[in-house]
Amino acid sequence: MSIIDLRSDTVTKPTAAMRQAMAEAEVGDDVYGEDPTVNRLEKLAAEIVGKEAALFVPSGSMGNQLAIMTHCERGEKVVCDSLAHIYQDEMAAASVIAGVQIQPVANLHHCQGIADLMDNLRTDIPYSAPVKLICLENTLNRNGGTVMPPEQMAVVYRLAREGNIKVHLDGARIFNAAVALQREVTEFTCFTDTVMFCLSKGLGAPIGSLLAGPRSFIDKARYYRKLLGGGMRQVGVIAAAGIIALQNYKHLAEDHEKAQYLAKELSSVDGLVIDLAKVQTNMVLVKPEKISLQEFLHRLKAAGVLAGALDQETVRFVTHKDVSMAEIKKAVHIIKEILRK
């Protein structure tokens, strides 16, 4: 039975062009800064997000954590949306590694949380730790991959500047945001001091993320990367795939079309609740009403469709380059059959 894997865009496999580039990559010891392919990737990455420098890191989580460590001192606060990956899905790493407190703010992503954000930025409370950093996430994974338009990022950035606070963007899927709004990536990243983005999600590279920002910041982050054991050696073999990924990201629009199709089809299915307004990129969140979430996932799997549980009641389908439109249509058929029975 062929499997239609809609658990995440992290399951994408390297393309033939990536594998060829990996096989042919020029390499050197990157801890000495001598891997020419990594150097090329870091330069390209910095350019594409409009920052001075970039650092290749093994994962998005490490990129975010390095950003927090580099921006903050122990005992400081980091404000983010209450759905943010750094708060919900990074193993409390910010407390363990950087020794900071994460302060979640509901609806920060929609700027409705601005009043709360202002409260958190107050400096006149003697018993509250100072806020050093605001982390935005675009697209916002746990909200169904919704996009925060640059204009809203600008509002947060302006507030942050007034409070002498830095802004970091978890841009794991910032290319999805840019493609969805048909804007340049720099139109988003100009409202952040630093940005992390992933090569190994919809862009299809096997491994790796980039952290970008001012050169002095990246130098310090490079030191911390080594401290955490993230210094890599002849890693040009992986960076080569990343370069191909970065040069060809417009195909993400196809993933968004597939998500639109899936969402529209599922919205007419009795027993599934879905908020179509949230389907803006490559994710579709549904709540099964007539069947338990575990039973739904179990039956899907038995029929060859893999999806993930976002929480106790929400199923997440993620479209990506390795699932074709024909397979999405097949998945729709399977889902309808399961709920009809």
Ligand code: TLP
């Ligand atoms: N997201 C994964 C899971 O960890 C939930 C997924 O399947 O979506 N930021 C955001 C917004 C992410 O969605 C992820 C991964 C990361 C950071 C971490 O990236 P990795 O997995 O490379 O550490």
